[in-house]
Amino acid sequence: MNYTFQFGEVMAELPYLLGGALVTLQIVFFTFFLGAALGLMGALGKVYGPTPLRKVISAYVIFITNTPALVQIFVLYYALPDAGILLSSMAAVLIGLTLNSTAYLTEIIRAGVVSVRQAEMDAAIGLNMTRLQILRYVMLPHIAKTIFAPLSNFFIWLMLGSSIAALFGVEELTGRAINVSSVNLRTIETFSVVAVIYIGLTLIASMSLALLGRFAFRVKARVF
Amino acid sequence: MFERLLFEAPDFFTYHNVVFLLEAAARTLGMTLIGCTVGFIAGLLIAVLRQSANPWTLPLRVIAIAYVETFRRIPFLVIIFIVLYAIQPLLEDASLLTIATIAICLVSTAFLSEIVRAGLESVPKQQIEGARTLNFGAARTLWYVVLPQAWRVILPPAIAFAVMFIKDTSLASHIGVVELTFSGKMFVNRGFSPLLGFGAVLVLYFLLSYPLSRLGTYLEKRLDPSRRS
Numbered sequence: 001m002n003y004t005f006q007f008g009e010v011m012a013e014l015p016y017l018l019g020g021a022l023v024t025l026q027i028v029f030f031t032f033f034l035g036a037a038l039g040l041m042g043a044l045g046k047v048y049g050p051t052p053l054r055k056v057i058s059a060y061v062i063f064i065t066n067t068p069a070l071v072q073i074f075v076l077y078y079a080l081p082d083a084g085i086l087l088s089s090m091a092a093v094l095i096g097l098t099l100n101s102t103a104y105l106t107e108i109i110r111a112g113v114v115s116v117r118q119a120e121m122d123a124a125i126g127l128n129m130t131r132l133q134i135l136r137y138v139m140l141p142h143i144a145k146t147i148f149a150p151l152s153n154f155f156i157w158l159m160l161g162s163s164i165a166a167l168f169g170v171e172e173l174t175g176r177a178i179n180v181s182s183v184n185l186r187t188i189e190t191f192s193v194v195a196v197i198y199i200g201l202t203l204i205a206s207m208s209l210a211l212l213g214r215f216a217f218r219v220k221a222r223v224f
Numbered sequence: 225m226f227e228r229l230l231f232e233a234p235d236f237f238t239y240h241n242v243v244f245l246l247e248a249a250a251r252t253l254g255m256t257l258i259g260c261t262v263g264f265i266a267g268l269l270i271a272v273l274r275q276s277a278n279p280w281t282l283p284l285r286v287i288a289i290a291y292v293e294t295f296r297r298i299p300f301l302v303i304i305f306i307v308l309y310a311i312q313p314l315l316e317d318a319s320l321l322t323i324a325t326i327a328i329c330l331v332s333t334a335f336l337s338e339i340v341r342a343g344l345e346s347v348p349k350q351q352i353e354g355a356r357t358l359n360f361g362a363a364r365t366l367w368y369v370v371l372p373q374a375w376r377v378i379l380p381p382a383i384a385f386a387v388m389f390i391k392d393t394s395l396a397s398h399i400g401v402v403e404l405t406f407s408g409k410m411f412v413n414r415g416f417s418p419l420l421g422f423g424a425v426l427v428l429y430f431l432l433s434y435p436l437s438r439l440g441t442y443l444e445k446r447l448d449p450s451r452r453s
Contacts, residue, residue, distance in 0.1 A: 066391075
């Protein structure tokens, strides 16, 4: 075994790779926030909605969370053209990841909504608090405490999971790594550099989330 | 779209195709099982190592922490690529399945060691101090005092992780391991409609994953330590 590492050619492509990191971040933010908005609706529907709606949401969540995102996006990308819907690779990935984050975030937010105790709600009504006050002072602290850790874990998971976009030809961080390595043939070096970029991205994300949790929601979060 | 599906279904569900799909599903399940077993044992070792306060193991602990933090922060796809190209100079004739399994074990060790660590840390310190007072060694403390209490905390998230991992093995299809996702790709390449090929794959993934995730939620309720009387 004799292998000489050569990082020079990879380092020359660093700006291109970092541009890919930007695309990764765009994908993650888009799918996370859209998924969070839809997930909030899903969670409220699952807790307070009528029975048929609850069943539909449960079935959706169970189906999505028990099948791989990769195959779901395969179906979107390759099967929908049969029905006359042509999606670009980016659109297919964004829709697929949003479907996934909606399902996971529905479950996470539902756990938070359920964690508010009925006795505390009754007490708040007894104290003549308005709906807005109840939401702000009674429900939100509980919800924030319960969902913050799983929410930030999911954000990291999404950041790592967004790399499957590369398999559809989207030029995000992993996709650009594949491009670079197929030109310079320094695959180990290229992917090591990309791995370091991913570590950096997720570390920054974990730290910002921990700070956000500590100051905005008074949740003690650990980075390590 | 659906007419085509009905039209092709009799050709699709022939004996050999079904056997091929089931074999692929078995390969997916096998990779997950090996990954989770190896990951659990190695993860337990890492977690126990990280709990020890012996100054001699400090360098090992630093390596363990670095390993866990690195592999939890790299996408599985990137790890597969690195392992694929890094293994080949080391093991000349490693099969793709071996390479994928090695990548899976590397990742699952990192994630499961965190899950095991959370379980070990859930055991009150007084219990360990009590065991030390009774002159228990480290191994006996772990076996008789810590693990009997920690496994209730470890098992539900470990099963949730296995459910997650069944799905993550689909990425191994990219390097050409003939597992469930790859079999779907092969059917589509043979001319079956994508909805049929990938739909069958989705159903099989669901059949693998759903019973396990039901078991996970059941155990989570059943083993909840706060519910113990």
